[in-house]
Amino acid sequence: MKQGKKYAESLKSYDRSKQYETNEAIGLVLQNAKAKFDETIELHVRLGIDPRQADQQVRGVLVLPNGTGKTKRVLVIAKGERADAAQAAGADYVGAEEMIQKIQTENWFDFDAMITTPDMMGVVGRIGRLLGPKGLMPNPKSGTVTMDVAKAVAEVKAGKVEYRLDKTAIIHCPIGKKSFGPEKIAENFNALMEAIVKAKPAAAKGQYLKSVTLTSTMGPGVKVNYSKM
DSSP: OOOOHHHHHHHTTSOTTSOBOHHHHHHHHHHTOOSSSOOEEEEEEEESSOTTSGGGOOEEEEEOTTOOSOOOOEEEEOOHHHHHHHHHHTOSEEESHHHHHHHHHHOOOOOSEEEEOGGGHHHHGGGHHHHGGGTOOOOGGGTOBOSOHHHHHHHHHHTEEEEEBOTTSEEEEEEEEGGGOHHHHHHHHHHHHHHHHHTOOTTOOSOSEEEEEEEESSSOOEEBOOTTO
């Protein structure tokens, strides 16, 4: 794969085989985020567990101390008082069957998160095959199926992220923007790593953390020393 000039220059600025202390790694990532837009800073954690085993799943949600830097558009599927509460909490779109039909007939996906009440899951389930591949299907584990829709909307707007293991035993998660600066990025990094370490399954054997890498949208990855985590 042909590398861009800026990317190639960034690779020369550090040792790719070395594991850097957290603050130094963050500094390198920010230094090498050279795009003209405000790049997203991402955390990638490889775990020493088998994602095929039901008792070795790692999944959770966390409101980052400094948010993600992205304003998420929220759709709430609810009726009556719950719909009113969602509207008051700042949901971008609120509705019921008519919103489901809009998604079905117009292929409308102008939202980043869907929240619904348990009684509306039967309606939402009709379009599960459309929502699932896009990562938009509401789930009780991620706090997006709840009676307290106002709280759920507020958390998403505040910068709640969901971390989960993929098929290759890696967690990928955004932890902010370049414009946040090193201190805020470090706070978000530490909060997410603490959550991932605490989420270690009881059935997990051997080394839990295999690698921790920080990167920006257009920049190269920097390995982080995770021995103290």
